[in-house]
Amino acid sequence: MKKKIAVIYGDGIGREVTEQAIKALDAVAEVYNHTFIYERGLLGAEAIDATGEPLPHKTIDIAKKSDAVLFGAVGDPRFDNNPAAKVRPEQGILAIRKELELYSNIRPVVSYKSLNHLSPLKLRNIEQVDFVIYRELSSGIYFGEHYTNNNGGTAHDVCTYNVHEIERIAHSAFRTAQQRHKKLHLVDKANVMETSRLWRKTVTEVARQYSDVELKFMYIDNAAMQLIINPGQFDVILTENLFGDILSDESGAITGSLGLLPSASLGSKIGFFEPVHGAFNEAAGKDIANPVGSILSAAMMLEFFNMPEEADLVKQAVSWTLNSGFVTRDIDSVNYYYTSTIGDLISDFILGKIPDAVNKSNIELMKSTII
Numbered sequence: 001m002k003k004k005i006a007v008i009y010g011d012g013i014g015r016e017v018t019e020q021a022i023k024a025l026d027a028v029a030e031v032y033n034h035t036f037i038y039e040r041g042l043l044g045a046e047a048i049d050a051t052g053e054p055l056p057h058k059t060i061d062i063a064k065k066s067d068a069v070l071f072g073a074v075g076d077p078r079f080d081n082n083p084a085a086k087v088r089p090e091q092g093i094l095a096i097r098k099e100l101e102l103y104s105n106i107r108p109v110v111s112y113k114s115l116n117h118l119s120p121l122k123l124r125n126i127e128q129v130d131f132v133i134y135r136e137l138s139s140g141i142y143f144g145e146h147y148t149n150n151n152g153g154t155a156h157d158v159c160t161y162n163v164h165e166i167e168r169i170a171h172s173a174f175r176t177a178q179q180r181h182k183k184l185h186l187v188d189k190a191n192v193m194e195t196s197r198l199w200r201k202t203v204t205e206v207a208r209q210y211s212d213v214e215l216k217f218m219y220i221d222n223a224a225m226q227l228i229i230n231p232g233q234f235d236v237i238l239t240e241n242l243f244g245d246i247l248s249d250e251s252g253a254i255t256g257s258l259g260l261l262p263s264a265s266l267g268s269k270i271g272f273f274e275p276v277h278g279a280f281n282e283a284a285g286k287d288i289a290n291p292v293g294s295i296l297s298a299a300m301m302l303e304f305f306n307m308p309e310e311a312d313l314v315k316q317a318v319s320w321t322l323n324s325g326f327v328t329r330d331i332d333s334v335n336y337y338y339t340s341t342i343g344d345l346i347s348d349f350i351l352g353k354i355p356d357a358v359n360k361s362n363i364e365l366m367k368s369t370i371i
């Protein structure tokens with residue numbers, strides 16, 4: 001099969017983690033005789049530096065002409081530390097999500113047995129964690145009006161949702177729950193916010209079409225705590241844009257690192273695949289970032305291409321690598337490996353090149369003094 005993939009590295013560690021995902025895709029292409037054609041687009045600070053715009057038109061064109069987009073991350077301390085900046089890298093990722101109508105952001109969270117002892121949470125809390133967050137991605141407070149008045153003394157960020165925006169992602173989340181353990185938590189703040197009350201009313205209506213799925217409501221503040229004390233209770237979490245953003249980073253702590261989590265953003269047209277994490281600028285260029293979130297995002301892209309066997313092979317390669325103790329510094333601060341080494345191991349596994357008993361000492365260990 002032939003597929004055209006728009007590749008957007010963005011900023012910080014975006015390039016180095018995405019390069020590992022491309023290695024995995026190239027290995028899959030070789031094994032299954034597919035052709036993946038990549039075209040690069042600019043987004044974020046790299047795009048502002050090159051064109052003055054966080055999302056150049058050319059990038060939108062490249063994305064729209066592709067079957068899917070593989071994205072790294074955006075963000076740069078030059079903008080983070082400048083509240084007066086008029087143009088920001090993050091405007092680029094928000095704008096492309098809107099432009100491509102990516103309303104459904106799917107963030108699976110799975111714990112790895114072999115890594116559980118390295119998680120900051122107690123073992124008994126994280127065993128058998130396997131849930132998925134459905135985060136609404138193209139509306140809510142990130143897309144409302146942002147403005148100041150009163151000579152800059154008052155700031156406003158407006159949160160708006162309508163029934164259609166809630167219904168379309170609710171259907172996606174319920175359909176997924178039907179194929180999983182048939183439990184769906186709607187996370188909101190309906191005791192305070194009008195938008196949350198609209199979510200509850202709309203999702204309750206949608207739920208009538210999915211009578212085999214148990215619907216539960218949970219307030220966001222409680223959900224943030226429940227994720228830590230009993231994450232195993234969740235199957236599908238459905239929530240709005242801001243709450244989903246926060247809960248998915250929190251979920252990184254459950255698995256052991258935010259760097260492990262992938263995501264798929266879907267809408268009516270194109271699929272967009274990116275790790276959950278951001279630009280982690282302190283690590284940029286040091287070959288220490290965890291590439292697994294990006295590689296598993298590529299696996300989600302393969303599922304989107306209707307290549308389930310290929311996607312499974314990538315997931316198996318990731319599991320083998322982690323279970324064999326080949327991990328980056330975020331997972332094990334003593335024995336850790338380069339980003340590129342992990343990428344090489346994963347693509348070698350896909351290509352069937354890994355011997356049964358690989359000798360770890362042959363693979364270069366990071367020096368713990370590197371940063």
Ligand SMILES: NC(=O)C1=CN([C@@H]2O[C@H](COP(=O)(O)OP(=O)(O)OC[C@H]3O[C@@H](n4cnc5c(N)ncnc54)[C@H](O)[C@@H]3O)[C@@H](O)[C@H]2O)C=CC1
Nearest residue numbers: 073074075076080093258259277278279280281289290330
């Ligand atoms: N989707 C995107 O492009 C996102 C962009 N950002 C932007 O990224 C920049 C940095 O933001 P932060 O809040 O520091 O979030 P971040 O996700 O970049 O990093 C937070 C922390 O998570 C860990 N981490 C993240 N990714 C990792 C990886 N691949 N391997 C190992 N550890 C990893 C690191 O400990 C890091 O300090 C900001 O400019 C922010 O606006 C933040 C979140 C998402």
Ligand SMILES: CC(C)CC(=O)C(=O)O
Nearest residue numbers: 090093094142245276278
């Ligand atoms: C710019 C942010 C909204 C990106 C982010 O944090 C995310 O999508 O997880």
Ligand SMILES: [Mg+2]
Nearest residue numbers: 245246249276
């Ligand atoms: Mg986020």
